Amino acid sequence: MLKVNISTNAPIKLDVDLLCKDGELLALVGPSGAGKSTVLRCIAGLQTPKKAVIKCQDQLWFDSDNNINKTPQQRRVGMVFQNYALFPHLTVNDNIRLAIEQQQTDQVQRISELLAQVNLTGLGKRYPAQLSGGQQQRVALARALARSPDVLLLDEPFSAVDKVTRRKLYLELNTLRRQLNMPIILVTHDLDEAAMLADTICVIHQGKTLQQGSSEQILYRPNNVTIARQVDVRNLLSADLVKTDGRQTLHWFDYKFNVENAAGFVDNQSIFWTISPSKVLLHQRVRKSKGERENPITATIKDMVTLRGITTVLLNVYNTGDTIIQMDLPEHVAMRNSLKRGETISVSLLADAIHLMLS
Amino acid sequence: MDWTAFEVSIKLALLTCLTLLPIGLAIAYLLNKVQFMGRGFVEAIITLPLVLPPTVLGYFLLVGMDNNSIVGGFFVSITGESLAFSFVGLWLASLIYSLPFAVQPMLRAFEQIAPEIREAAWCSGLSKWKTFFKIELPLAWPGIITAMVLSFSHTLGEFGVVLMIGGNIAGETRTLSIAIYDSVLALDHHQAQTMSLLLLAIALVTLTVVYTFNRRHARLVNI
Numbered sequence: 039m040l041k042v043n044i045s046t047n048a049p050i051k052l053d054v055d056l057l058c059k060d061g062e063l064l065a066l067v068g069p070s071g072a073g074k075s076t077v078l079r080c081i082a083g084l085q086t087p088k089k090a091v092i093k094c095q096d097q098l099w100f101d102s103d104n105n106i107n108k109t110p111q112q113r114r115v116g117m118v119f120q121n122y123a124l125f126p127h128l129t130v131n132d133n134i135r136l137a138i139e140q141q142q143t144d145q146v147q148r149i150s151e152l153l154a155q156v157n158l159t160g161l162g163k164r165y166p167a168q169l170s171g172g173q174q175q176r177v178a179l180a181r182a183l184a185r186s187p188d189v190l191l192l193d194e195p196f197s198a199v200d201k202v203t204r205r206k207l208y209l210e211l212n213t214l215r216r217q218l219n220m221p222i223i224l225v226t227h228d229l230d231e232a233a234m235l236a237d238t239i240c241v242i243h244q245g246k247t248l249q250q251g252s253s254e255q256i257l258y259r260p261n262n263v264t265i266a267r268q269v270d271v272r273n274l275l276s277a278d279l280v281k282t283d284g285r286q287t288l289h290w291f292d293y294k295f296n297v298e299n300a301a302g303f304v305d306n307q308s309i310f311w312t313i314s315p316s317k318v319l320l321h322q323r324v325r326k327s328k329g330e331r332e333n334p335i336t337a338t339i340k341d342m343v344t345l346r347g348i349t350t351v352l353l354n355v356y357n358t359g360d361t362i363i364q365m366d367l368p369e370h371v372a373m374r375n376s377l378k379r380g381e382t383i384s385v386s387l388l389a390d391a392i393h394l395m396l397s
Numbered sequence: 398m399d400w401t402a403f404e405v406s407i408k409l410a411l412l413t414c415l416t417l418l419p420i421g422l423a424i425a426y427l428l429n430k431v432q433f434m435g436r437g438f439v440e441a442i443i444t445l446p447l448v449l450p451p452t453v454l455g456y457f458l459l460v461g462m463d464n465n466s467i468v469g470g471f472f473v474s475i476t477g478e479s480l481a482f483s484f485v486g487l488w489l490a491s492l493i494y495s496l497p498f499a500v501q502p503m504l505r506a507f508e509q510i511a512p513e514i515r516e517a518a519w520c521s522g523l524s525k526w527k528t529f530f531k532i533e534l535p536l537a538w539p540g541i542i543t544a545m546v547l548s549f550s551h552t553l554g555e556f557g558v559v560l561m562i563g564g565n566i567a568g569e570t571r572t573l574s575i576a577i578y579d580s581v582l583a584l585d586h587h588q589a590q591t592m593s594l595l596l597l598a599i600a601l602v603t604l605t606v607v608y609t610f611n612r613r614h615a616r617l618v619n620i
Binding site: 082083084109110111114115116117119120121123124125126127136137139167181182184185 | 511513514516517518519520521522523524531532535536614616
């Protein structure tokens with residue numbers, strides 16, 4: 039388990055709290071300059087924070103209060119750098135060999151095992167310059183694993199490869215990580231990448247970790263509106279929470295929505311709310327269903343875009359001015375219901391899918 | 398052909414470039430690694446012989462090696478001999494005037510190594526010494542070879558400082574370039590031509606070898 043607690047003003051302002059269990063992949067997500075890479079460098083021992091405690095597998099790597107600061111060599115980290123930082127004058131085999139401990143006797147076997155693990159068998163005698171971007175990334179991964187590290191750190195490892203290779207590498211990493219039993223931290227600014235690969239996501243903004251949780255929690259149930267904006271939540275809207283007849287209802291323009299999960303919110307206050315586009319329920323146009331009774335709204339289809347089987351529909355909701363609600367549907371559902379631009383449809387905003395947040 | 402002068406020149410050039418190898422490496426490595434106030438001044442001092450007229454540099458060195466000076470006096474007290482107009486004096490002077498030719502290529506070579514490469518080595522468990530010998534040194538190798546060849550060639554061809562500090566003592570301080578000058582003054586153009594062609598050939602061959610080697614290395618590491 040890796041536990042990181044950094045609170046420092048130099049070299050940049052950081053207020054970071056991270057917890058990553060063995061075998062778990064934690065994605066550290068935030069915009070450029072948010073401090074993601076600095077956190078990774080602090081964990082690796084490449085940067086010294088003023089005040090921090092970093093603990094890995096019951097070993098104290100850094101403790102500013104007790105003047106403990108282990109060197110990168112002592113920390114047993116496997117690190118994949120953004121541009122891989124392969125040793126250009128050494129072959130793939132030698133790049134990996136350098137990271138294997140010298141007392142290990144079966145070095146050749148270990149190297150071939152690692153190459154097989156990252157699907158690079160047969161390329162051991164090549165130099166980094168003779169490899170493609172994706173292959174270089176795999177070498178960097180094999181080198182990082184060669185030391186049998188206590189923690190694996192991946193610093194934007196997919197940013198230097200093209201989109202097609204990236205998709206391939208995502209799948210490979212997903213398979214590889216199931217064989218690893220160590221905390222893995224992935225730094226990325228790509229939310230989709232984080233959601234696809236990570237067990238937990240931690241949002242970092244201006245050096246401060248805002249929320250750590252599952253991708254479902256972070257993307258659809260952010261703790262507050264700042265996080266919601268950071269993760270680019272769709273359908274971020276404001277309304278009033280009003281108690282009527284002993285029930286809390288959400289007053290949004292002239293609509294009154296039933297909500298669940300409103301515990302902890304004070305009555306009669308202005309709040310933000312959101313609903314995941316995939317949880318906006320389309321009322322079938324050919325056959326009525328009981329879902330129509332739950333928070334129904336009527337809207338005009340303003341625009342529609344289909345990408346990889348998902349149709350994104352932008353809805354201009356009646357009586358809300360120009361307010362747009364986004365709805366995501368499987369392409370075949372959109373086709374079956376003959377959805378077209380300019381048409382009027384009705385949808386339901388399910389009570390348990392509405393997430394409330396404080397301003 | 399003055400073979401004694403040729404021998405003095407080769408001996409001086411070899412000794413100078415070999416001595417400058419550790420000195421240049423240490424200076425270049427530290428200049429690249431350590432950030433300190435007055436770094437610009439230190440770099441300027443090292444590069445000074447490159448822009449200073451050889452006679453000016455020779456004059457200061459001659460004054461510094463005088464028996465009444467600290468360095469010259471110290472040398473006399475140990476060896477009983479004068480530092481100026483001796484081979485050792487010439488060698489010390491060569492170290493100074495060839496220093497920028499050794500340090501600059503090495504420094505540029507170290508600066509070209511991305512910091513992440515060094516950090517990747519540390520994260521791979523390599524100590525700082527191992528990182529230096531297994532990663533930094535091999536990557537800086539073309540710069541080091543260039544530095545050696547440049548300091549060798551420059552020492553081989555230096556004239557002004559040698560004339561000022563070494564005089565013209567056969568077998569001790571008369572180098573090939575001084576011998577060429579002597580031959581021309583004595584109107585022995587044949588000898589001057591032979592020796593000039595020899596110096597030209599040595600310079601051309603060594604530089605060709607260096608450029609070929611560097612190009613191959615650059616292709617390999619994709620710089």
